[in-house]
Amino acid sequence: MRMSSLFLRTLREDPADAELPGHKLLVRAGYVRRVAPGIYSWLPLGMKVRAKVEGIIREEMEAIGSQEVLFPALLPREPYEATNRWTEYGPNLFRLKDRRDTDMLLGPTHEEMFCLAVKDMYNSYKDLPLALFQIQTKYRDEARPRAGILRAREFVMKDSYSFDVDQAGLQKAYDAHRDAYIKIFERLGFEYVIVHADSGAMGGSASEEFLAVSEHGEDTFVRDESGYAANVEAVEVPQAAPVEVTAGPAHVEDTPDTPTIETLVAALNKDHPRDDGREWTAADTLKNVLVMLVHPDGTREPLAIGVPGDREVDPKRLEVKVAPADVEPFEDKDFAAHPTLAKGYIGPGVLGTDKASGIRYLLDPSIAEGSAWVTGADSHGRHVIDLVYGRDFTADGTIQAAQIREGDIGPGGLPLRLARGVEMGHIFQLGTKYAEALGLKVLDEHGKLVTVTMGSYGVGVTRAVGMIAEDNLDELGLIWPREIAPADVHVVATGKDQAVFVRAEELVRGLEDEGLEVLYDDRQKVSPGVKFKDAELIGVPTIVVLGKGLADGTIEIKDRRSGDRRDVPVDDAVAEVLREVRGS
């Protein structure tokens, strides 16, 4: 590649439509270009990087015996109808009609299509196990496409699907993909963590996510010292052990104008100070949150969740706990329909004890049997103090839906730390969900039809390019890991002396003859300063500068990441660059 003809225009200013540092640099250095919200074009340098990421993924998939196929992006509605995803995907799905008014969609993921293809072609346990993959353009109509290619509406994914006759086979396929993903993510060059994940809309049981650790991530995850890590959606905090009841009998008190925890705590400390002299805090109160569940068949079911007053219900955690139901706010008309509920003063009385409300009531697991609470008395302006769980009220069960906080004790008994990440890969044991919905069965060795059990495994390809950029940069520009870089070496010829360019050409040819990919800055009327800036911005890991030093028979080799420079004799240039690039 020659800079004089390369389709590239580097920018000194950050583009207005870029938010993240890596994305800004990808645009400024001419790797990608925004066409519409969440939709990007890939320029020549971007194509090189992308091809390398694809190559790594392809290599590791083939190494575990997965076979490459390619399914269409434009798909018929029916299979997605059969699995209910035509509806479940909601506004995230791009839907369209063809000229015959047939419903179609742009595939967000392809479980259905792979399942149908295998059903069509295979019918015996002898045909399995089978693992297939594709590197394919996918579409999701994100509500807030941001972060450039990290969360685009048109993006490339490697998606794989495994097919086995039993759980043991699925486990083997899952483990193989997990190992392959570890290899892929090690090679891609960003920090990642494997977290237990809730499989959400995908159904199925075991599921892990590969998250790139990043402050820019939209996903929060927890980890502890032992190495345990999970999505907040998936983390299960332990049920608090029962405690001895120390509280006296529950007593209802007037607490006028205290519909919020804040006003309640203030009123308690003013009008109902504790006997032990300690101040009341939000953590002493029990907040009962109402939501409306909308089940897939359209029926609406109210749900009450009891959490300590110093915590909120986490919408994302709640969502996965009640899936496939959707969560909607509990509105005034819903209160009107449930007259036993005293808005702002709802207590476990009508919810849990006498169940006068008829509403299902689930408690946060941090609420210990025997613990005492200040909570609503189901009457406007009144609260009950020292209401003891187990003694004075009960519930229908627990739900893991409260916010997780730094320092909470996790399932391993250790304090959890919170961090943010970007989902880069996801592996699922789907089980038989899709095979059942679409009728994928094979004959087992006894001639009996068994439903095939599936796994599904995805890596964001274009997202990975974005993440590598976010994790490999400095204030000057990008710094590509060697295996991903758009070229092995960036040769910069400076000055006006034509002899420099002649010598540079020779060097480029020499390096190319050795099989290296060279980006050559052969521009004649561009200042050395601009050339150096462009080289830093573009981020090829090794930069070779030919200029004034040539008079003394030397060139400069610079390591983009460390900034280390050294002069080497021009006659040793090829060998020295090779040593740099190949590390030998």
Add this chain to the structure above:
Amino acid sequence: MRMSSLFLRTLREDPADAELPGHKLLVRAGYVRRVAPGIYSWLPLGMKVRAKVEGIIREEMEAIGSQEVLFPALLPREPYEATNRWTEYGPNLFRLKDRRDTDMLLGPTHEEMFCLAVKDMYNSYKDLPLALFQIQTKYRDEARPRAGILRAREFVMKDSYSFDVDQAGLQKAYDAHRDAYIKIFERLGFEYVIVHADSGAMGGSASEEFLAVSEHGEDTFVRDESGYAANVEAVEVPQAAPVEVTAGPAHVEDTPDTPTIETLVAALNKDHPRDDGREWTAADTLKNVLVMLVHPDGTREPLAIGVPGDREVDPKRLEVKVAPADVEPFEDKDFAAHPTLAKGYIGPGVLGTDKASGIRYLLDPSIAEGSAWVTGADSHGRHVIDLVYGRDFTADGTIQAAQIREGDIGPGGLPLRLARGVEMGHIFQLGTKYAEALGLKVLDEHGKLVTVTMGSYGVGVTRAVGMIAEDNLDELGLIWPREIAPADVHVVATGKDQAVFVRAEELVRGLEDEGLEVLYDDRQKVSPGVKFKDAELIGVPTIVVLGKGLADGTIEIKDRRSGDRRDVPVDDAVAEVLREVRGS
């Protein structure tokens, strides 16, 4: 690739949804699979072939200095609005709305997007020339998706775009692409012809198509002995030279009930025999065909076309001649609006001579000045005989819209032969049409803004796979050209003797060590007959069979295309196969 695990199920029966022989074989041999009308999945063998076709195209594009990029398939409406193609594409365009109700489309071709990208990045003549290409999935909602991957609704194209400051630059880019295309099509292994093409909806001037010569083609083209070839849409037949007037004065005759040429000729021969004793034929009559043009701004304009009675107007030829107007039928209400027209008896009188109809009247170029015709007398049940063009009537010009027939004299003065073809590639000199619509200008060397001139060049990638299949098959199956084949050699181990499989494994390793791609039929419980049938069907060019002959130390090498077989010593197997594959 091992047949025991390859995702493949060969079919003995032709699939119901396939029409063409090559397509039937591609489905039967497990290369592609239909998902919806005109929408296909690619299975592992198909992926191999497709990758090779892509590789050839990429190589030849890079050889002429074109740079690879990748634009999105999901595109905003606005740029296509600016060039009017949002409307012009009609129902062939897949349109959709995103969650914000924004109009989007699935790109059928990308002139607009490339034009905008260059506009955004470049501003000087020094940045040009520039040639870019992408290998990309495209969408066209074909009315009759047929012929499998030859005419799909989701398909892959290599599309290139060139950008130059002047026509000389464009011509150079065009010539370079033309040469590259010749190399590509030579390598792809099907018979093709380069024809002059009408650029139709693409606008622009010079344009040629690369057609695969095929009876299954939807395009008709003409060629003559000199090597001239053109699409019927593009061919220009010569204007007939004036002839000496030999006819007597024109005379109107009663010809009741003769609204068609057939009834007219019969009536003429019965009631108005010629003086010279010859029978009247349709070729003696002048038929005046009316159509309604609908211009892009919505205005409607009637048009009359005079052609000899033994020819029809060719809708495809007419369409390109009147573009960008659309052609609609001239309906009863239109006749009602033009009372001077006597339906079935329309003549050059009201059209050409006194122009009482106010309708534009164009003649086929085969109508010579001085020639005499029987034609409508603009009065029901009456025709005029010996109406001489130039003497008795005139017209507003000529139009090249009549059917071309075998033997017609072409522009080179030689008789034309007709043949059918499939459009595989198309090269266009777009000129400034898109650059003007989208404002792509650069400063020239005098600091003056000039509009960039563009070329656009396309090759159907998935279509090429389909065409190669159609052109390389026999009754047993596919016969891939070496450079395109899914593998270099297909090794078949037969029988139950495990020693055969051991020896086959060794051979496969030996061949792979030499860099060959091997498809190895290692299936244990499959009969030799089935294995041979599968090998013929799949169509790898060289088939090696290990079986009984091994006892005598020989294996069989078979050439799929010629059917030639020869036994070679097993110890020479690798060398012999290499000789076969590499031809040396």
